Amino acid sequence: MIKEENYLKKIAETCLTQSKKLGSSDASVVVMNSISENVNIRNKQLDGSERSDNLAVTLTTYIGKKKASISSSNLNEKNIYKLVNRCVEATKITPEDEHNSLPEKELHYMGDKELELYDETHLDNEKKIDFIKEAEEYAFESDKIVNTNGSGFSENKSNFILANSNGFMDGYKTSQFTAYCEVVSKSNGSMERDYEYTTKRFFSDLLKPETIGRNAAKYAINKLNPKKIKSEKISIIFDKRISKNFLTNFAGAISSSAIAKGTTFLKDKINNQVFNKSINIIDRGNIIKGNGSRYFDSEGVKVDNLELVKDGVLKDYLIDSYNGKKINRKSNGRSSGTTNLYFENGELSFEDLIKSEKKIIYVNETIGRGANLITGDYSVGASGTMIENGEFIYPVSEITIAGNFNEMFQNITLANDLEFKYSTNSPTILITGMTVGGK
Amino acid sequence: MSNFFKNSEIDISKAEKIVSETLKNCDDGELYLEDTKSEVIVLDDNKIKSSDYSTDLGYGFRAVTGEIIAYSHSNEISEKSLVNSSQNLKSSLKNKKGTYNYEIKNTNQKFYGDTDPVEEKSLKSKIDILNEINSYARSKDSSVKQVTANFIGEKKNVEILRAGGQLLKDERPLVRFNVSIMVEKNGKKETGVYGVGGRQSYDVYLNDDNWKKVCDEAFRIATTNLDSKPSPAGEMKVVLGPGWPAILIHEAVGHGLEGDFNRKKTSVFHNLVGQKVASDGVTIIDDGTLDKRRGSLNIDDEGTPTEKTVLIENGILKNFMQDRLNARLMNTKSTGNGRRESYKHIVMPRMRNTIMLNGNETQEEMIKSVDKGIFAVSFGGGQVDITSGKFVFNCTEAYEINNGKIGSPLKGATLIGDGPSSLKEILMVGNDMKLDPGIGTCGKAGQGVPVGVGQPSLLIDKMTVGGTKI
Numbered sequence: 044m045i046k047e048e049n050y051l052k053k054i055a056e057t058c059l060t061q062s063k064k065l066g067s068s069d070a071s072v073v074v075m076n077s078i079s080e081n082v083n084i085r086n087k088q089l090d091g092s093e094r095s096d097n098l099a100v101t102l103t104t105y106i107g108k109k110k111a112s113i114s115s116s117n118l119n120e121k122n123i124y125k126l127v128n129r130c131v132e133a134t135k136i137t138p139e140d141e142h143n144s145l146p147e148k149e150l151h152y153m154g155d156k157e158l159e160l161y162d163e164t165h166l167d168n169e170k171k172i173d174f175i176k177e178a179e180e181y182a183f184e185s186d187k188i189v190n191t192n193g194s195g196f197s198e199n200k201s202n203f204i205l206a207n208s209n210g211f212m213d214g215y216k217t218s219q220f221t222a223y224c225e226v227v228s229k230s231n232g233s234m235e236r237d238y239e240y241t242t243k244r245f246f247s248d249l250l251k252p253e254t255i256g257r258n259a260a261k262y263a264i265n266k267l268n269p270k271k272i273k274s275e276k277i278s279i280i281f282d283k284r285i286s287k288n289f290l291t292n293f294a295g296a297i298s299s300s301a302i303a304k305g306t307t308f309l310k311d312k313i314n315n316q317v318f319n320k321s322i323n324i325i326d327r328g329n330i331i332k333g334n335g336s337r338y339f340d341s342e343g344v345k346v347d348n349l350e351l352v353k354d355g356v357l358k359d360y361l362i363d364s365y366n367g368k369k370i371n372r373k374s375n376g377r378s379s380g381t382t383n384l385y386f387e388n389g390e391l392s393f394e395d396l397i398k399s400e401k402k403i404i405y406v407n408e409t410i411g412r413g414a415n416l417i418t419g420d421y422s423v424g425a426s427g428t429m430i431e432n433g434e435f436i437y438p439v440s441e442i443t444i445a446g447n448f449n450e451m452f453q454n455i456t457l458a459n460d461l462e463f464k465y466s467t468n469s470p471t472i473l474i475t476g477m478t479v480g481g482k
Numbered sequence: 483m484s485n486f487f488k489n490s491e492i493d494i495s496k497a498e499k500i501v502s503e504t505l506k507n508c509d510d511g512e513l514y515l516e517d518t519k520s521e522v523i524v525l526d527d528n529k530i531k532s533s534d535y536s537t538d539l540g541y542g543f544r545a546v547t548g549e550i551i552a553y554s555h556s557n558e559i560s561e562k563s564l565v566n567s568s569q570n571l572k573s574s575l576k577n578k579k580g581t582y583n584y585e586i587k588n589t590n591q592k593f594y595g596d597t598d599p600v601e602e603k604s605l606k607s608k609i610d611i612l613n614e615i616n617s618y619a620r621s622k623d624s625s626v627k628q629v630t631a632n633f634i635g636e637k638k639n640v641e642i643l644r645a646g647g648q649l650l651k652d653e654r655p656l657v658r659f660n661v662s663i664m665v666e667k668n669g670k671k672e673t674g675v676y677g678v679g680g681r682q683s684y685d686v687y688l689n690d691d692n693w694k695k696v697c698d699e700a701f702r703i704a705t706t707n708l709d710s711k712p713s714p715a716g717e718m719k720v721v722l723g724p725g726w727p728a729i730l731i732h733e734a735v736g737h738g739l740e741g742d743f744n745r746k747k748t749s750v751f752h753n754l755v756g757q758k759v760a761s762d763g764v765t766i767i768d769d770g771t772l773d774k775r776r777g778s779l780n781i782d783d784e785g786t787p788t789e790k791t792v793l794i795e796n797g798i799l800k801n802f803m804q805d806r807l808n809a810r811l812m813n814t815k816s817t818g819n820g821r822r823e824s825y826k827h828i829v830m831p832r833m834r835n836t837i838m839l840n841g842n843e844t845q846e847e848m849i850k851s852v853d854k855g856i857f858a859v860s861f862g863g864g865q866v867d868i869t870s871g872k873f874v875f876n877c878t879e880a881y882e883i884n885n886g887k888i889g890s891p892l893k894g895a896t897l898i899g900d901g902p903s904s905l906k907e908i909l910m911v912g913n914d915m916k917l918d919p920g921i922g923t924c925g926k927a928g929q930g931v932p933v934g935v936g937q938p939s940l941l942i943d944k945m946t947v948g949g950t951k952i
Contacts, residue, residue, distance in 0.1 A: 085549075085746065088549070089550050089574075090549060090550060090551070091550060091551035091552065091553065091828065092550075092551075092552050092553070092574040093551075093552075093553040093554070093828065094553070094554045094555075094567075094570050095554075095555050095556075095826055096555070096556045096557070096558075097557065097826070098557045098558075110532075110533075111532075111533045111534075111535075112532065112533065112534045112535070113534065113535045113536060113537075114534065114535075114536040114537075115536060115537045115538065115539075116537070116538045116539055116540055116557040117537060117538075117539045117557065118557070119489075122537075126535075126537070129535060130535070133533055133535060133605055136605055136606045136609070137530055137533050137605075137609065138529070138530050138609065138613075140529045140530065140531075168573075168574065190746070190747060190748060192746075192748055192869065227748055227869055234750070234869055234870065235869060235870055236748070236867070236869040236870070266870075271946075274715045274716040274952050275952065276952065303527070304526070304527050304628055305627065305628065305664075305671075306628060306664060306671075306673075410865045410866075410867060410872065410873070410874045410898075411863060411864065411865050411874035411875065411876055411896060411898075412862065412863040412865075412876065413874075413876055413896060415894070417664065417671050417672070417673055418670075418671060418672070418893070418894075420893060420894040421894075422713075422876065422894045422895070422896040422948050422949065422950075423874065423896065423948075424865075424872065424873075424874030424896060424898040424948070426872070440870065440872060441872055441898055441899070441900060441946060442898070442946070442948075443715065443874075443896045443898050443946060443947070443948020443949075444948065445713075445715065445894060445896065445948050445949055445950045446950065447950070478715055478948075478949070478950045478951070478952060479715070480715030480716055480896075480898070480946055480947060480948035480949060481715075481716070481717075481946065482716065482717050482946070
């Protein structure tokens with residue numbers, strides 16, 4: 044059973060009291076318990092089961108503008124005393140940094156907990172196995188599916204308390220259910236793999252096993268017997284599971300830490316036309332049951348809804364207390380990063396998007412990290428399908444795609460098929476003028 | 483004597499009874515105990531940005547029968563907690579029957595000392611040297627706009643208690659020291675990153691102003707990239723420099739030779755043992771026994787002594803890397819490659835120090851032989867798709883080669899290829915084998931473990947280079 048609030052609060056209080064006693068002027072502490080249970084299967088047989096029960100405390104103490112942190116999984120009282128002592132001693136010898144402080148009290152979250160982030164449903168392992176086995180059974184309906192790379196189901200529950208010496212003490216339970224199925228297809232000496240994946244706060248919101256299995260099979264079969272193509276400048280459509288990565292890169296480039304240090308291609312671009320006029324980007328923390336929803340960030344600061352990009356113009360940054368001070372801005376509750384980040388839908392349907400040019404490469408897998416947030420250069424390995432006149436013609440693989448975000452962001456066209464599948468979500472997008480490296 | 487039951491209400495004999503009783507009908511399994519302390523100190527933007535100390539104590543209890551692994555882990559080393567885990571394992575494996583193999587060879591081999599990198603130097607002295615590094619790096623040139631430097635030190639104590647009472651132990655120090663420098667000139671920004679590390683004291687990397695060499699190298703890479711031009715795109719010849727570029731061997735070939743992917747037949751190499759998979763002269767080993775290297779281990783995380791495993795010998799595929807489970811199912815022996823990130827993770831076959839051995843050619847001859855191609859000196863991240871064999875790398879330092887001569891530095895070059903094909907397209911193997919500086923972390927199924935790589939210069943006949951210039 045997941046640890047209850049009172050247990051976590053007691054440890055948090057011990058840490059705060061003891062820090063103060065030993066001479067710290069401020070302190071903040073997180074006490075967290077998470078339990079996860081996973082089953083993995085392969086070829087419809089149980090491959091493994093795993094149960095993990097994690098306890099952790101992280102304490103940050105301040106003496107004036109000096110700061111140090113400790114964390115531990117050993118919550119034995121004697122050990123806690125030892126760690127608090129070590130933390131305060133480390134604080135004393137760490138140099139001052141004028142920007143170190145707890146967040147302003149008036150930014151603390153004080154509202155209700157109405158977002159429905161916790162589903163009590165518990166599936167015993169046999170139920171988990173049945174669920175994911177059924178997905179594999181659907182995947183194996185096609186004779187081109189010859190193997191699985193493993194499929195799995197996991198149930199995660201966690202509870203935490205965040206407290207600080209300015210009187211903040213709050214926390215809540217969350218749950219996450221995840222299922223994935225990864226299969227191997229084979230035909231004419233070609234072997235490929237692909238997957239479907241679903242993750243939700245509530246068990247009942249997961250994709251059904253039939254959809255998971257059939258999608259995984261379809262994706263893996265579509266990749267069989269790929270061709271290499273010649274290097275050329277060409278437009279690319281990014282499948283939703285890839286297009287969301289551009290938002291992740293964008294978020295990295297507008298984090299207040301990158302802005303404050305100048306290590307981003309979007310420095311000094313506030314109120315500039317960073318995307319073309321059709322683009323709006325939102326980061327919204329209060330979506331009911333949202334995978335990325337939260338009430339407050341890791342400092343206890345309330346999470347504002349942000350309109351980061353409006354009509355293509357950069358309007359806001361992702362700000363925490365420390366880096367906010369460096370750029371003279373108040374925290375907007377992003378010390379834990381983005382919440383539910385998404386492009387608002389575009390105008391075109393998916394069908395119209397794939398017909399919008401004569402020849403397009405549809406990319407549904409990229410490998411390699413490939414984004415340089417300082418220069419905006421982007422270059423990754425990719426595979427996908429060649430589209431001609433709106434028809435999917437043949438799979439392509441072992442290509443590279445490259446461009447620079449400064450131009451790519453101006454050349455995006457969005458479809459209108461946004462779904463909230465992950466915490467960062469994008470509709471299908473088309474980007475013109477990219478360079479494909481091939482033969 | 484075990485160190486884990488000293489402060490616990492449960493003694494080792496009681497723990498051993500629970501382990502033996504739980505595993506009596508299983509093929510394998512153990513109680514893995516781990517106590518880690520680590521320290522990360524970061525200097526960023528002229529300030530000590532963070533000083534974090536952390537301790538992590540816990541166990542992972544594993545039972546294996548047939549192909550099935552049941553695993554339960556917890557932070558609480560108590561009788562109640564172990565009994566809970568035991569019941570959890572038994573319920574996952576009910577109706578299964580195996581035969582426990584008691585035999586693990588004991589070893590006295592030691593490839594690193596008893597150093598404790600977290601305690602051996604005071605926090606104050608580490609902070610002082612980071613500040614010194616910052617001043618030195620910034621004084622190198624007015625183009626230096628940002629400096630980040632960090633120390634990451636760890637001491638991990640591991641004990642493995644097997645059914646029947648065998649107790650295997652290891653104490654593992656690990657340090658890493660990293661410098662990143664951003665330069666700006668005429669509105670153009672570039673970064674250079676360099677790091678060093680291994681299973682030994684920080685002193686080796688800090689004494690005699692050795693840290694200056696790390697700053698100098700980060701600065702050199704950043705400055706080189708200031709003059710870079712867009713990389714060409716298309717298929718061409720590639721010369722790889724010695725040392726760290728062997729991460730390409732790790733991704734392109736290494737992962738495909740791990741036992742699990744081959745037992746499950748999802749690796750392109752699974753039916754190729756004894757066959758020619760690489761050019762003549764290509765020999766690749768995975769060695770866990772190198773002195774003080776990042777990827778070295780006295781015993782692996784199942785207790786098996788590590789060894790030097792020959793993977794490919796003169797082009798012929800010889801062995802896969804095995805943990806106990808995959809070895810048993812493939813009727814062979816563990817090669818001491820069973821590793822896990824921590825007690826929170828299950829064991830898998832993982833690489834240690836993966837190295838291509840020397841050939842006879844020189845780098846000079848390789849470059850001279852290329853009309854049009856690229857010379858890749860260092861890589862950032864890489865990734866591989868085991869099933870199709872495709873891999874990708876981002877170059878952090880690369881140059882064009884024109885008519886046998888090294889030309890301008892290139893930016894944004896990505897290499898993409900197919901592991902099995904690239905091995906056969908190696909035209910020349912150099913005589914300048916170098917190990918990497920000790921910075922590699924390999925990710926697999928969400929677990930990161932420290933690894934090493936090494937290789938001489940290589941000439942590859944054709945690989946696809948991804949850039950923006952056609």
